[in-house]
Amino acid sequence: MSMKIQADRLAPWAAYLLVGVGALIMLAPFYFMFVFATHSRTEIFSLPPPLFFGDDFLTNLTILTERIPFWRNLGWSLYVALASTALTLLFCSLGGYAFALFEFRFKKLLFGLVMATLLLPSFMNMIPTFMIMDVLGWIDQPRALYIPGAASAFGIFLMRQFVAASIPRDLIEAARMDGCGEIGIYTRIVLPLLKPALGTLGLITFIASWNNFIGPLIVMRSPEMYTLPLALRSLQSPVNTEWGALMAGSAIATLPLIILFILSSRQLISGLTTGAVK
Amino acid sequence: MWLEGQRYFSCGALALAVMIGLMQADALARQTLTVAAFPAVDEIVKAAIPVWKRSHPEVDIKVVSRQFGDHHIAMTTALSTSFHLPDIMALEVGYVGRFAQGGGLEDLSRPPFGISQHVNHYVPYAVQQATSRKGTIIAVPTDVGPGTLLYRADLLARSGVSEAELTRSWDSYVAAGAKIKASTGAYLLAHARDMKDIVIRTGIQPGEGLYFDSRSQVLVTSPRFVRAFELARQIRQKRLDAKVLAWSNEWSEGFKRGSIATQMSGAWLSGHLSNWLAPSTRGLWRAAQLPENAFAAFGGTFFAIAKGAPAANKPLAWEFIRLMTLNREVQLNAFKSQDAFPALLETYNDPFFDQTIAFLGGQKARQVWREAARHINAVTVHKQDAFAEEVINTELDKVLDRGKDIRVALADAERLLKQRALR
Amino acid sequence: MMIPTARRISPTWAPYLFISPFLILFAVFGVFPLAFSLYLAFQTWEPTSGLAAMQYVGVDNFAFALRDEWFWKSLKNTAWLAVASGLPQHLVAIPLAYFIHSSFTRLRNGVVGAYFMPYITSTVAIAILFSSLFSTDYGLINIGLQAMCQVPVLGWFMPQDPTDWLGQPENIKPAIAIIVFWRYVGFNVVLYLAALQTIPKDIYEAATMDGASRMQQFWHITLPSLKPMIFFGVTLSVIGGLQLFEEPFILTGGRGGSDQAGMTTAIYLYRMAFDFNDFGAASAMSWLLFIVVAILTWLTNRAFRPRGPSA
8 A cells, every 4th residue: 555655656756757858868969959050060070979069150150151141041931931831820720620510512532632632752743843833933932832832731631630629510500500600700719719729730830841942942943042941951062061050050040940839839838728618 | 311411312313323224234235144053063163253254244153052962853853844944054973974864965066065176175084974875975074083092101000001002902902901900900991882882893894884784784793793792791701891981970080080091082082081071180191093903983073054954045154164174273273172173184284283282191192193083984874873883782781791692692683683774 | 790791601612612722722733743743653754855755654664663672672661660650659749748738837838848849950960960879989879888888797788899770771770760759759749739738627627526547537538539639640640651751861871771771662762763763663653652651541540430439
């Protein structure tokens, strides 16, 4: 009996310890990314690698801004990621809501189509996508990066699962009985209830757009129009890469993502949603 | 400016009008050539722009740089659709052979280009590499990678091994490696695969390719492969290779610590060793010809013009390529700043070749590389070369790591390659 | 505040309106690439010669793909990696999300943030660090193992020679699986945490009043409520796992590793197209992979379908 009580008391502490150690392992490479950003490529390519911050950050930054229009690339990345996130949240919440709570003809077939778009490896689409973009005159246009993926299968699927789990059909029926229009139901009932899901999808969409390099590789034909991943990659060659500059650029590039995570984590994990479902 | 009042306004407006007028006139006369490249060719092109501007002040050069692989994918995509092709594209030698199989690049021996009158100015093997089986020349060499053996003179001295012992034959190379390992603990080379890559390139009969002959017959069971595999196995069994791949941090650390005694590579490697891979080993390295008088190329860069590129720009593009590849100053600058070994033979008598290199202990190593560049022979390429290389590497891994019999391994490779040879 | 009746959309048409963005974008950007790659699967093509260079070869590419040893090998590698990296992600992420949800208050965002960071860490940094850890002669792991060799008793169980982690085919797959797990477990934690928000608090309160332990609450309240999100997460892992590309590509320098032990089907497809210049076969293989992924996604769907009142 006393053994059991002891185990009960110890178990949570063991769990906290485990989660804490796990968190450190998760963070380690992230820390090293910033450490590497402050070292020369000679030091980065040493073993063991540098464990603490060095003083080459400014040198790295200088090389970086000399070789590529870094701040401009960063600006385009922000613009594309924000536009892409806004459009995705709108289109996917609409689509997910429709697939979760409406009955309509061809629903299964259409949802199958949505899922099918997830299944083909994206680089097989490079040549035909390039042809479409040329026909549309979208080469070197940022819209070529945020419009095509805005109704992503991933987002629609995520929203459908969320709506199905958290919004009861009765609630929608009741609103209809009260004379609320379909768009009103979506904006005033569905959207507020989807906040955690919108936070999640927004975060993931932003990151996906931020890290996307196949898209810009297809459509961007001028270095000053590159988004960050393509620009940073353009520093890499098989034999002569400015690793220090590359790490500095990569580290700076994650800062907006961290800020975004902090902002969206309020939406995401701000405690339990209260009462709306009742 | 806004606050300075009315009286400046008309003046300003006039100036603005003139400026706009000038800009328009300028825009009409101005032309832009787009050069698609990858590092460090992008830097070399940018550095040549001032020289170009001297003769063509009205033609701007726009450099579009991408990561090495990204660049070649983007060029493949553009060639496949003929959309948005650059006026000039840089190509790495591995892609030159591959792109030569297709019909997307201009034959530069035909007018308005006429490379034929210049071919004697370039290192012969590089021109061969750009020549397709039909005799068309689809690219112009700008830099080449003559291969030599870099070795650590200090480690050799400590183990009483002479340079001649190291390079007399492949067998003496392996024997020297055993001595070096015994007395200094250093590995002979980074990976047994590196040696295999050179040995399979020695003794290729005229008309033969590396893996296939001109009739797509598979050659991987020939004696040069057997010998390459046997030598590589000896290296592994005697634990003479560090089992690290080039351009990893283990590789660079091996150089810093002096635990890798030799490295077969293009001339450009000593520059990278000196600049960042292992600057602390200054003075300890030397360059020698590859063992058994093997001559091989490590990389090389070319410029090409796509058939689908804007026709109006092609004469200018051709002029720009000639500047990049035939101008002594541009070629030597690229050599000095980026270690891009010139493809232009006229540079080879420059005093720069006779200067000593401090990183290589005061050796006049450029003479060694020059010698190598003149002896290299181009190998006929085959569509499946990239796949064949992968298959051979895989079978070599099985021989080295799992003790697979060499004849069985090469027979397996031959069987796989036969399936592909005619695809 | 009511929308005027004239502009009202009937519930019959509303869903079509709501999914119309997807349909339009799919019609513009999705249909042609699919048709193109299906068409290409029946052609042989030297892409640098232009579109006109395609030649019809019937089902040759499919026949070739099905007889190609390396294609089968890549499928086996992919299956192995998908299971070994996918399954643990969910087995860890679900309890972890529940634990964070129920036991952390002030530190919660920090802990979630820590687990999420691998998802945004630059892959270049990961690659450099990874080879630093696993290096045979200088790697931290082997240095650690060598140090343990010095300890009596324990030393008997330790390898005497430094282990070649990344050169040996049998070590590559576990190494990749660990990295994939590390990279995406936090992503799944975030998904599950968001789903946990939607479970009303009063259900737990009622259960606590009834004397249900936390373990019981987890099994009987949390897990069933998470089911739609588990379905989502598992489906994504199936699809993502079978298209695994980036991590093995970076960790094996783009070649797939010794004996192609880390060569996934997606890597092989990529190399077939861009390294080995065989777009036709690559297209055929991508459609074969498509079929495999579609079947497995459908099976996942079946597994999560409600099975009558007992489920």
